[in-house]
Amino acid sequence: MLFIAVFFAACSQEEASPTGPQDETxxxxxxxxxxxxxxxxxxxxxxxxxxxxxxxxxxxxxxxxxxxxxxxxxxxxxxxxxxxxxxxxxxxxxxxxxxxxxxxxxxxxxxxxPIDGPAYEPVVYQELVIDTxxxxxxxxxxxxxxxxxxxxxxxxxxxxxxxxxxxxxxxxxxxEFVYEPGEHPFDSVVIRDFFDTLDVSDSRMGGKKRLMVNSELSFRDFPLTVLGVMPVLDAQYSYKYLKSWPEKWSPEENTYQFENFNELVSDTTVTWTLGFTRYEGGREELDSIQVTTLFKTARASLGD
Incomplete structure (x- = not known):
């Protein structure tokens, strides 16, 4: 009986051993x-x-x-x-x-x-040394x-x-689309005023050697040679993507140069057709107007 009592006392002491919570440390x-x-x-x-x-x-x-x-x-x-x-x-x-x-x-x-330095980092190999x-x-x-x-x-x-x-x-x-006319929108009144008189007696054509407009033009029955000037693109190191709501869209600005190589021998009035593109609601449509131009020649100027 004494042995059994000692055994149960030992077990009770083991179960009652402290297992309380410890602090976070x-x-x-x-x-x-x-x-x-x-x-x-x-x-x-x-x-x-x-x-x-x-x-x-x-x-x-x-x-x-x-x-x-x-x-x-x-x-x-x-x-x-x-x-x-x-x-x-x-x-x-x-x-x-x-x-x-x-x-x-x-x-x-x-x-x-541009990338500075080598395109690939050199690979470093480490030898395995057995510690003896x-x-x-x-x-x-x-x-x-x-x-x-x-x-x-x-x-x-x-x-x-x-x-x-x-x-x-x-x-x-x-x-979705909003048309912006740009810095040089096509205006029939302004265009007709530009082509009202062209002085071909000098190389500058009276200051009207070039025309910049946010539209693509075509010249039918126009007596002078017309050259389209390619736009100059600036080389940049950045690419910019821009999405807008509404999308503000403007046609590319076009530059046209007029060469005064012609066979006109006197002041001549010519009626010709100017084709152009107009943009409404983000859509491109072809249209044309009749233009009348007085070409002033050098021979006519000498005869005055």
């Missing part, structure tokens, strides 16, 4: 491997490598709320007149919002610069902590609705 146990020199090291110098293993008593899942991405969303009308929705990150989308209408654009700039002088011994410590937190993130995304939704800013449907 944890408690450090004794190394699992002693620092004594192992027999297999012999006479070699011992190098000890220390490692730490963390053991958690409990695991808790918690959700951390973070600010997410801000979006901008609006409606626009495509080229067929259908209504579509566009939603993009507010960081990438820059919008100019007025009182009754707005416009947005998305821009991406890629910078292309030292004896390496690993010692592992155990750190016990209360809780391991498995963290996940919840992102809150905000969306600005410009022209639809419950909190919209305005009622406005953006067209």
């Amino acid at each position: 944890g408690e450090k146990t004794e190394p699992q491997s002693s620092g004594d020199k192992p027999e297999y090291c012999g006479d070699r110098e011992v190098i000890y490598h220390h490692d730490t293993v963390t053991v958690y008593r409990d695991t808790v899942e918690r959700v951390i709320e973070k600010e997410g991405t801000s979006y901008t969303s609006f409606l626009y009308s495509d080229s067929t007149g259908a209504i579509d929705t566009l939603t993009k990150s507010s960081v990438a989308l820059e919008c100019d919002i007025g009182e009754t209408e707005f416009s947005c654009q998305e821009q991406l700039v890629l910078v292309l610069a 002088v030292h004896c390496h011994v690993s010692i592992t410590d155990t750190v016990v902590k209360d809780t391991f937190y498995k963290e996940s993130y919840s992102y809150k995304h905000d969306t600005t609705f410009i022209n639809y939704g419950e909190n919209r800013l305005m009622d406005y449907i953006v067209p």
Whole structure:
């Protein structure tokens, strides 16, 4: 009976041993491997490598709320007149919002610069040296902590609705294309005034040797030689992609040069046809006008 009583007393003492929570700094146990020199090291110098293993008593899942991405969303009308929705990150989308209408654009700039130095880094090979002088011994410590937190993130995304939704800013449907006439739009009044009189008695033709216009022109029954001048492109190290809503589109500026090599022997009035392209709603259409020009020649000037 005395033996049985001693046995149960020992078991009760083992179950009641302290297992309470430890603080986050944890408690450090004794190394699992002693620092004594192992027999297999012999006479070699011992190098000890220390490692730490963390053991958690409990695991808790918690959700951390973070600010997410801000979006901008609006409606626009495509080229067929259908209504579509566009939603993009507010960081990438820059919008100019007025009182009754707005416009947005998305821009991406890629910078292309020459690469300095070699195109590929040299490969360095490291020789493996077997250590026969030292004896390496690993010692592992155990750190016990209360809780391991498995963290996940919840992102809150905000969306600005410009022209639809419950909190919209305005009622406005953006067209897909908006024609911009450019710096030199085609104007029939201005064109007729330009061609009203051309003085071919000098090489500059009275200051009208060139014509710049945001339209493609054709000259039918025009007595002078017309040359199209190619635009000069600047070499740049950057490529810029720009998408706009509405898309502000303008035709390319064209330059035409008139050569006064002609067979006119006296002042002559000629009625000819000027073909041009006009742009409406992002579409290109061909049209033409009748133009009457007085050509003043050098011989006529000498006879005055």
